Amino acid sequence: MKKILLRLWYDSVPVLAAFAALTAAVWGKAQKAKVDEFEKLADEYASICVSACSRCSSELMDTVTDMSFSLDKLRVTASQTARVLALEDIVRLSAVAAEHLSRLPRSQVDIMELESFLIRAGDYARTLSGGLLAGREPGETDIAQLEAMLEACRGLAERLEERISSGEMPVGTEEYDYYEASADRDGAEYPTLVYDGPKAAAADEIPPKCAGEPETDPAAALEFAECIAGESMLPVGGTDGKMPCWEFENGDGTASVTITKNGMHPVSFMRPPAGDRSDEPTAEELARIFRAAMLFLEKAGFEDMTPTFVSRYDGAAAVSFVWRTGDALVLSDSLSVLVDRETFRVIGLDARQYFYNHCEREIERPALSREEAEQAVSPSIEVSRTRLALLNVTPFTETLCWEVRGDGFGGEYIIYVNAQTGAEERIVRIVSDEYGERTV
Amino acid sequence: MKNVKLRIAALVLIAALLLPSLMSAASLRYGSRGDDVVKVQKRLRQWGYYSGSVDGVFGSGTLAAVKSFQRKNGLTADGIVGPRTAAAMGITLGGSASPGTTTSNVYLLARVIYGEARGEPYKGQVAIGAVVLNRVKSPSFPNTIAGVIYQKGAFDAVSDGQINLAPDDTAVRAARDALNGWDPTGGCLFYYNPRTATSKWMLARPVLLRIGNHAFC
Numbered sequence: 001m002k003k004i005l006l007r008l009w010y011d012s013v014p015v016l017a018a019f020a021a022l023t024a025a026v027w028g029k030a031q032k033a034k035v036d037e038f039e040k041l042a043d044e045y046a047s048i049c050v051s052a053c054s055r056c057s058s059e060l061m062d063t064v065t066d067m068s069f070s071l072d073k074l075r076v077t078a079s080q081t082a083r084v085l086a087l088e089d090i091v092r093l094s095a096v097a098a099e100h101l102s103r104l105p106r107s108q109v110d111i112m113e114l115e116s117f118l119i120r121a122g123d124y125a126r127t128l129s130g131g132l133l134a135g136r137e138p139g140e141t142d143i144a145q146l147e148a149m150l151e152a153c154r155g156l157a158e159r160l161e162e163r164i165s166s167g168e169m170p171v172g173t174e175e176y177d178y179y180e181a182s183a184d185r186d187g188a189e190y191p192t193l194v195y196d197g198p199k200a201a202a203a204d205e206i207p208p209k210c211a212g213e214p215e216t217d218p219a220a221a222l223e224f225a226e227c228i229a230g231e232s233m234l235p236v237g238g239t240d241g242k243m244p245c246w247e248f249e250n251g252d253g254t255a256s257v258t259i260t261k262n263g264m265h266p267v268s269f270m271r272p273p274a275g276d277r278s279d280e281p282t283a284e285e286l287a288r289i290f291r292a293a294m295l296f297l298e299k300a301g302f303e304d305m306t307p308t309f310v311s312r313y314d315g316a317a318a319v320s321f322v323w324r325t326g327d328a329l330v331l332s333d334s335l336s337v338l339v340d341r342e343t344f345r346v347i348g349l350d351a352r353q354y355f356y357n358h359c360e361r362e363i364e365r366p367a368l369s370r371e372e373a374e375q376a377v378s379p380s381i382e383v384s385r386t387r388l389a390l391l392n393v394t395p396f397t398e399t400l401c402w403e404v405r406g407d408g409f410g411g412e413y414i415i416y417v418n419a420q421t422g423a424e425e426r427i428v429r430i431v432s433d434e435y436g437e438r439t440v
Numbered sequence: 441m442k443n444v445k446l447r448i449a450a451l452v453l454i455a456a457l458l459l460p461s462l463m464s465a466a467s468l469r470y471g472s473r474g475d476d477v478v479k480v481q482k483r484l485r486q487w488g489y490y491s492g493s494v495d496g497v498f499g500s501g502t503l504a505a506v507k508s509f510q511r512k513n514g515l516t517a518d519g520i521v522g523p524r525t526a527a528a529m530g531i532t533l534g535g536s537a538s539p540g541t542t543t544s545n546v547y548l549l550a551r552v553i554y555g556e557a558r559g560e561p562y563k564g565q566v567a568i569g570a571v572v573l574n575r576v577k578s579p580s581f582p583n584t585i586a587g588v589i590y591q592k593g594a595f596d597a598v599s600d601g602q603i604n605l606a607p608d609d610t611a612v613r614a615a616r617d618a619l620n621g622w623d624p625t626g627g628c629l630f631y632y633n634p635r636t637a638t639s640k641w642m643l644a645r646p647v648l649l650r651i652g653n654h655a656f657c
Contacts, residue, residue, distance in 0.1 A: 102582040107593040109641055112580035119579035199579040239649035241626050247649075256563055258624070268622065270563065272613075311620065314613045318620055336621060350622045 053105060054164075060100040061160040067093045067121070068153035071146060080132060087129035094122030114156070116201075117190035121149055123199040127394075134423070141194065148191035196394045203395035208243045208356040213263030221246045221264055225257035228266050228300055228349070233257060243267070243356065260355060266300050269349040273315030275342040278434070281317060286310070288344045293319045293337040296346040302335070302354075311436035315341050316348065318436075323354070325361055328388040328400065332357040361390065364400055366419035373402030373417045376424070381406040381413060391416050393425055401425050414439070468521040472498040476531075480521050483529045484509060487604040513606045528606035545585050547607070549573075549615035552589050554607035555597025557654070564651035565611060567625045569618025571656070574629050581629075625649065628656040 070089040077083055098118040101111055124145070128138055138146070192201055218235060225233045225248040233248040233255075244261040255271035281289060290307055297305050305321040306329055312318070316338045323333035338348025366388065368376070374383045381404070389403040401416040412430040417423070428439045468476055477496045484490035489512075490505035503519045510517040513528050521529070530547045549569050557568045575581035575588040582588050590598060597603040607615075625631075631654045632642050645657040 098582070102587055102591060105592045108581065108591050109593075109639075115582075116580045119583075123579070237650070239626055240646075241628075241648040243626055245626070253561055256624075267626075268624065270566075270617070270622065272562070276609075313616045313620075314609075348617075348622070350620075352623060352626065353621070 056100045056103045057164055060097055061157055061164060063093050063097040063100060064153050064160065065157040067097065068150055068157060071150040071153060074146060084129050084132050087125040090125035091122045094118050094125065113190065117152065120193050120199050120201065123197045124193045124195050127195050127197040145191060145193050152190050196396045198394060200395060206395060209359045210260055210263040210265055210355050216246065216259065216261050216264040218246055221259040222248060224264055224266070225259055228257050228269050229255050231255065243352070265355045266349060267352050267355060271347045273340045273347055275315040277315050277341040278313055281312065289317045289319060289339045292339045292344045292346055296337060297321065309437045311438055313435050317341055323358065326363045328363045328390050330361060330390045332392040332398065363390065366400060368402060368417070368419050368422055370402065372422065373419065374404055376417045376422045377404050377415045378408065381408040381415065388419065389416065391425055399425055468498055470498055470503050470519060477502070479531045480529065483531055546612065546615050546619060548585055548589060549618065550607035550612040551603050552595055552597055553614050554605060554611035555602035556595055558611065560652040560654065562610060562614060563624050564654055565614035566617045566622055567651050567656060569615050570623035570625050571628055571631055573618055574623065574627055578629060624651065625656045631656045
């Protein structure tokens, strides 16, 4: 019996071995198929990436070349219309070029200087085209800057072409290789464009209005922070930069207050809300929210603040305020106050923009009457409210406008009409959603 | 008495008939079909959990992907997309429209905050959102939130995939505070963790403030 079993065992060994080999072969084949599939997929992705990057590189070069053509045409055209159209072309092309650039797999550090140039070129062109439409001719500085832009675009297009034709463009390139940064450009520089537009380099250099005020004693700042927060606070350091501040926190770090080192102004205050209500407040609740916000602002030393919009989220209502002087709202002197929906206590303040811009202004008399301003807007708008507002049309320019609010086409709009010329300076759409009102 | 019994029986019957449809409106499971399944498949595919076709059919591939997503995000791995899982995916069930641009931006910002700064003080989380928004305003960066966040090398959370984790409530609130204008950094465009940063370029920038483990500049 034992012999028979032994024989059977010996006979079955080759069969088992063959079976195991077959199983291994089938498994191996399946694994190989999987690996092949992944490799194919990886190759496909790599091919897609290379194609997308090559396309972006080529289109960046084409767009910058087109910018240089538009700048070139701008030099020779005598027609006002053609000049405006050429400038608007530059606006469009600069945005397209910046978009292509941002899609390249280059590090942000690598491309930020070039991106700034492209964006500012468009911003500058828009400023010039707006000026032409308003009857302002470009000055000598503008003409010199347009020439510099043309040279920069030509040089950039040439360098891009060289890079593309030599195959240097780009997938998975090394980070921080300063591809278009000054260190690697054979001395080529992008011109600094001096103008008054939203993205102008000079706008970054504007100091806050409170910068020249006397320096704050840290102990006094702590006392003021405790008054703002309504509890004991501890100093936790400070910040430098354009608006240096002292930072304070309560014992468990859940509340923080920031006070400017110059002038001792409350820049921000934040603590978490008690609940998470985000439903629409009733009229009575809204009145309590406004009352709490106004009382807080008075206590914190703010005067003549007018509420504008209310939004709500995560248990808090955020009330936006702007400063009023005389009959006019000063829109750049704005701040927001957060009120807890459960307790109606103020739990937040964001007044950085207010203290950055706030100063006394002389408000001129409007040449246009309220009625004339209302007649200047589209007849499709049914006007609901009109008031004077000082609008920051550029970083360096504020313009007195009539703020005409009204309904039309199923939406609500605010139209800013220049109070001296009657020109439309800006149109804002009011969007109401589950979080309240906001403007776009 | 007989009438009362009949009424109760009728109510039970109606409830039994309605329950499946109510359940299916509130959650998705193996065998579900429709636009909501498409939303789930798209989101799972976008975040790398699902590689099958987006066909609106909740099959075994979708089930495995949902379970994997739930495991990775600390949810019960039951393979059912209920309100919690849907919220973690940033989608709304029940045939309503997909979140609008603003909601999407809040959620995207919350994801980068969660990926970059969970565990940091609340103020530090708002600061990360503020840096993203400061870049959107700056001419040196793309002018959209998505453009800034997905720029190459801009955020580690994008490079290592942590941006695909579902953000917690704190990160979402921090995103809303940042979008509402709160900027604890006072306009900073960069930040780094001094213990882990290696970029000489970044380390050479003057630090304006520190919050938690991050230096802002």
